[in-house]
Amino acid sequence: MAVTTPPPSDAEFTRVRSTATAGSGKNLLEVKALKMHFPLTQGIIFQRQVGAVRAVDGIDFFVEKGETLGLVGESGCGKSTTGRAILQLYKPTAGAVVFDGVELTKLGGEQMRKMRRRLQMIFQDPYASLNPRMTVGNIIGEPLEVHNLAKGHEKTERVQELLRVVGLNPYFTNRYPHEFSGGQRQRIGIARALAVEPEFIVCDEPISALDVSIQAQVINLLEELQDRFKLTYLFIAHDLSVVRHISDRVAVMYLGKIVELADRVDLYERPLHPYSQALLSAVPIPDPAVESKRKRIILTGDVPSPVNPPSGCRFHTRCWKAQQICSEVDPEFIEHEPRHWAACHFPGA
Amino acid sequence: MAVRAQVAARAAGAPEPRASAGLWSTAWYRLRRDRLTMIAAAVLGTIIVLSIGAPVLAELVFRTTFEKQDLLRTYAAPTLDPPGFVFGSDEVGRSQAVRLFYGGQVSLFVGFMAAFIQLTIGVLLGLVAGYFRGAIDDVITWFITTLNSIPTLFLLIIFAALFAPSPITLTIIIGAVFWTGITNFVRGQTFALREREFVTAARTVGATPWRIMLRHILPNILPLIFVLTAIDVGTIILAESALSYLGLGIVPPTPSWGNMLTNASSYFNRAPWLVVSPGAMIFLTVLCLYLIGDGLRDALDPRLKSR
Numbered sequence: 001m002a003v004t005t006p007p008p009s010d011a012e013f014t015r016v017r018s019t020a021t022a023g024s025g026k027n028l029l030e031v032k033a034l035k036m037h038f039p040l041t042q043g044i045i046f047q048r049q050v051g052a053v054r055a056v057d058g059i060d061f062f063v064e065k066g067e068t069l070g071l072v073g074e075s076g077c078g079k080s081t082t083g084r085a086i087l088q089l090y091k092p093t094a095g096a097v098v099f100d101g102v103e104l105t106k107l108g109g110e111q112m113r114k115m116r117r118r119l120q121m122i123f124q125d126p127y128a129s130l131n132p133r134m135t136v137g138n139i140i141g142e143p144l145e146v147h148n149l150a151k152g153h154e155k156t157e158r159v160q161e162l163l164r165v166v167g168l169n170p171y172f173t174n175r176y177p178h179e180f181s182g183g184q185r186q187r188i189g190i191a192r193a194l195a196v197e198p199e200f201i202v203c204d205e206p207i208s209a210l211d212v213s214i215q216a217q218v219i220n221l222l223e224e225l226q227d228r229f230k231l232t233y234l235f236i237a238h239d240l241s242v243v244r245h246i247s248d249r250v251a252v253m254y255l256g257k258i259v260e261l262a263d264r265v266d267l268y269e270r271p272l273h274p275y276s277q278a279l280l281s282a283v284p285i286p287d288p289a290v291e292s293k294r295k296r297i298i299l300t301g302d303v304p305s306p307v308n309p310p311s312g313c314r315f316h317t318r319c320w321k322a323q324q325i326c327s328e329v330d331p332e333f334i335e336h337e338p339r340h341w342a343a344c345h346f347p348g349a
Numbered sequence: 350m351a352v353r354a355q356v357a358a359r360a361a362g363a364p365e366p367r368a369s370a371g372l373w374s375t376a377w378y379r380l381r382r383d384r385l386t387m388i389a390a391a392v393l394g395t396i397i398v399l400s401i402g403a404p405v406l407a408e409l410v411f412r413t414t415f416e417k418q419d420l421l422r423t424y425a426a427p428t429l430d431p432p433g434f435v436f437g438s439d440e441v442g443r444s445q446a447v448r449l450f451y452g453g454q455v456s457l458f459v460g461f462m463a464a465f466i467q468l469t470i471g472v473l474l475g476l477v478a479g480y481f482r483g484a485i486d487d488v489i490t491w492f493i494t495t496l497n498s499i500p501t502l503f504l505l506i507i508f509a510a511l512f513a514p515s516p517i518t519l520t521i522i523i524g525a526v527f528w529t530g531i532t533n534f535v536r537g538q539t540f541a542l543r544e545r546e547f548v549t550a551a552r553t554v555g556a557t558p559w560r561i562m563l564r565h566i567l568p569n570i571l572p573l574i575f576v577l578t579a580i581d582v583g584t585i586i587l588a589e590s591a592l593s594y595l596g597l598g599i600v601p602p603t604p605s606w607g608n609m610l611t612n613a614s615s616y617f618n619r620a621p622w623l624v625v626s627p628g629a630m631i632f633l634t635v636l637c638l639y640l641i642g643d644g645l646r647d648a649l650d651p652r653l654k655s656r
Contacts, residue, residue: 084549087553089549089552089553113555113557114555116553116554116555117555120553120554121550121553123546123549123550125546128545128546128547129546129547129549129550130547130550131547131551131565131568131569132547132569133568133569134564134565134568142551142554142556142564143554143555146554146555146556146557146560147555189550192550192554195554196554196555
């Protein structure tokens with residue numbers, strides 16, 4: 001399998017790209033060549049751009065209706081930026097985000113605001129994402145008000161119902177966020193996201209800030225809600241076992257690019273990209289006999305700076321398989337097996 | 350969503366939650382238990398009532414007017430005979446007490462109205478500059494820097510020379526000169542707050558920029574604005590006296606605490622009580638405002654448990 005591919009011709013390029021993003025007709029979200037660069041400027045009055053942090057540098061994937069796509073990678077690789085760029089919280093530098101046939105990057109402010117009813121987000125830090133001066137009732141009621149979904153008594157009822165749905169006491173409407181624990185606060189954040197009855201939710205490391213004992217509760221709640229309301233998730237995390245538990249498919253990111261994307265079982269059993277292999281080798285196995293034989297692939301060096309990423313394959317500076325070509329040609333994101341994409345010149349074991 | 354109906358039905362038996370305790374009613378509840386703030390409010394309230402009631406007071410209690418002179422009894426030390434000289438008399442034998450309360454009318458009006466004007470301008474421009482950034486921010490910042498580069502007193506003098514001094518014009522002039530401080534403060538706070546995750550969350554939910562500014566950012570700076578305003582009212586009362594000193598403020602014989610104080614400073618050796626009483630009024634008013642501002646800040650913070 002490890003065949004070095006020559007730079008593809010234009011026709012091939014298109015074919016490869018289309019298979020990587022198009023999928024079947026039931027895609028809820030398609031992300032095409034998405035780039036998110038943050039400019040670095042210098043100068044006080046006349047600012048000039050001296051470079052850019054390439055947080056996300058051309059990624060392609062799709063999310064099918066009703067599935068959970070896990071997005072993993074180490075911190076700083078662009079996972080959260082991807083989530084936020086999809087929701088247009090950042091204006092993407094290039095590329096397209098197509099949600100249910102609508103190109104989000106081309107929507108105007110007001111159109112996008114209306115669109116937000118259908119796409120929501122659950123935030124990582126339940127302490128920072130709730131306004132400390134608003135009551136829980138106002139926090140959860142805000143989306144209802146903003147989209148004119150309910151008013152007055154109806155709104156109060158809806159808020160109470162949402163609190164019940166996420167497993168909180170409906171009497172909590174008059175309390176302030178600081179009166180709750182981390183897990184409870186995360187449930188409030190989830191209730192707020194559910195208020196508009198969205199179809200798609202970006203879960204931006206929703207459990208990373210929680211105690212281990214609470215993590216399971218929140219994960220179970222998210223799964224329960226997915227079944228109940230037919231939700232589609234983009235689940236961003238760096239905890240590989242959690243991602244394995246909740247995802248249908250998993251994408252692995254490294255330095256602003258998706259290096260591998262496959263069905264969960266495929267990815268965890270037969271990772272093709274060396275980075276995925278190294279990442280998975282770091283997961284402890286809860287069985288002492290097996291765990292003692294686990295071989296870790298220790299990567300050397302640090303993640304290069306996204307301001308000045310390495311030439312060719314971005315992973316070549318830390319890859320034990322790297323050859324001449326890796327530093328020269330950026331490997332295409334190719335479907336090596338059915339529904340199993342990877343960007344590597346020498347994929348496989 | 351059929352599930353919703355089910356869930357609602359299941360919970361139908363649940364009793365209603367307690368009535369909503371809003372931010373303001375909670376704040377008021379806490380304020381009432383804050384003794385120091387309540388005392389300060391009572392003292393300030395008394396000063397305001399006495400000032401507003403100055404004409405009535407002059408007629409019924411002191412039996413004189415603020416212009417009535419008694420050239421035989423100039424520089425009289427405080428005495429109860431006549432009752433109008435309870436705080437002494439000035440260089441032309443007028444009742445210091447009556448003039449003090451009349452002066453309160455002018456000083457407090459200028460202080461509060463000018464503070465209100467600069468607060469309105471400051472909060473609005475600060476929020477807009479801090480939230481939208483970009484060109485709007487550049488223009489506002491440029492304007493502030495330009496205004497700040499001219500000494501405040503100089504600006505006040507220019508304005509006061511251009512417009513005939515009266516309490517109303519003085520209020521507008523002071524408001525127009527002092528708004529930059531509040532704007533800078535609000536702008537800076539907005540800069541910091543707009544990057545907080547709860548603002549991102551509000552955007553995700555679909556809140557409009559104005560809603561985010563007024564419902565999310567403003568409530569988080571409001572308590573600090575109260576404290577700043579309290580300090581500002583004091584500064585304005587003092588600025589008014591500075592202008593009066595230069596003959597550009599309130600023109601005698603209309604009294605204000607400022608012109609009474611500056612006027613009396615010439616007779617400090619002969620009649621120190623003439624300096625002490627307006628000074629004490631300014632001091633008391635400013636102190637009360639500080640205490641009230643501080644109490645309000647605490648009362649408006651839901652994170653502080655009521656003591």
